[in-house]
Amino acid sequence: MLLKVKFKEFGKKVYIINITKNIHANSIIAWQSELCNSIQNEFKNIIEDVVFSLSEITLFFKEIPDDNDKRLIRLWVRGFSLRKQTIKRNFWEIPACFDPIYSEDLMNYFQKNSLACNTYISDFLKCIFQVHHYGFLPGFFYSTGLPTKLNLPRKASPSKLVEPGTLAIGESYVGIYPQKSPGGWHRIGKTYYSFFNRLNNPPCFALPGDKIKFTSINLNEYQKQNDKIYDTKKLPNSTSFEIIC
């Protein structure tokens, strides 16, 4: 097993660690997110936050760490990586409406060619996505799994206001806007589920490593459910699965 733990300074109280572990690419996201949770629990006296992205984990220290702190963390990470893990994750089924009123950007992208739009959406519905990491806004997660042929560039000029629940594509990522915000991604549909609710604990139900599949519903169904469900604590249907790494 190949494992490298390397510290890189980023300011005085922030360190980036590069970790390489020889496991299946599909498992790495869930593994990294578990590692982050464990580091934060284990070192909560000296670490205030841990964030990960594709290739690096960023540690935010409360005070400037000394060499001993760094050595301890390095040893601990090595130990963690040697342990065999069984990680529980969920497979979510998210109903979404792809009616032209919610896929305006896609229509514009294909210059109002509804055949191209329909083909795009039917290909999109065949994909299984994986929650990667949170960023941009509270509860906004980047999902991977979009085939290259479905990638859409960022819009030349961002929309001033994107509604919560909007499904959008930014290059190879899929995201769902958790709140009203400006947005530079192409809007392709809308769901009535809320991916961030400050009254829920935890406020975000999707975990890095979770899988997502979208199902298409018509406008009528969407509006009926939206009135009932939006901003409540109800979660979408899911089945759980295990990742062994």
Added chain:
Amino acid sequence: MTPKNYQIQHHLKSSVKIIDPGFYTSIQDNGRYGYRRLGFPVSGPMDKLSFTTANKLVGNFNNEPALESTFKGPKLLFSGPSWVAVSGATIPVLKNDRIIEINKPFFCDLGDVLELGPVIKGVRSYISFEGGIFKNKVFGSYSQYYPITKNATIKKGEKISLKSSTSLLKQTKYNFEINNLRFDQQLEVFEGPYWKHLSNELKKIILNIEFKIGLNDRMAYRLTGSLPKNKISTPSAPVLPGTVQLTPNGDLIIVMRDGQVTGGYPRILQLTEKSQSDLSQFTNGKLINFRII
């Protein structure tokens, strides 16, 4: 009566009513930590040094939640006693229409009206109360940020409870040197993760030219200089308050307290805490430059 009960009585008694919230006034504490992985910004005071000063002046040595105002401060009506201090921007402070010095603690009581006028120099002011603001924490912090908290700012007519315990007060205390009265336009920076990949020529330009502040708010400061366009592409990676990112058209974006937790632009520099505080006191049109320390 135990001292504990006595304090609880005080909690109920002292409060301020917001007569006018000012331009953009929010409650801020040290920040919201431990939730970056869900995309929560850290929030907290933009000018942490002035925030700390304001707190120390009223004896809050552990940084209690205080008010952060922008440009024009709020107008408050006191319904109980509290020691108060204002620090940060140079701003006229009026207590019952009489001018009060900033960076010095003063006493307010039932019926007193405190008003902070438009700033003379700087952008942000901090109003601290002895003991701090009494409120429920949301995800470990008092800092306001919508939609994590119900509102982004304080609202007209809102009542804010204070934790003040005036009985513990010693008059004319907390005389310490305040060393952040001047905001430095030369920002001190560390090298960011991408710095070493930049060409020597570009590094030299960045450290030698002045940048003009453009759009700015609690999320980010945008700076324009005369940097050439570039085609650098980096994967999305964590950013933190004070991270300087280089955009493809040659502008710089500095992440601030309510900023995103990840960013896709190369992270070239990182501001020190002092320089983050200084920058937050400047606005559109101000020229700044960088110095690596």
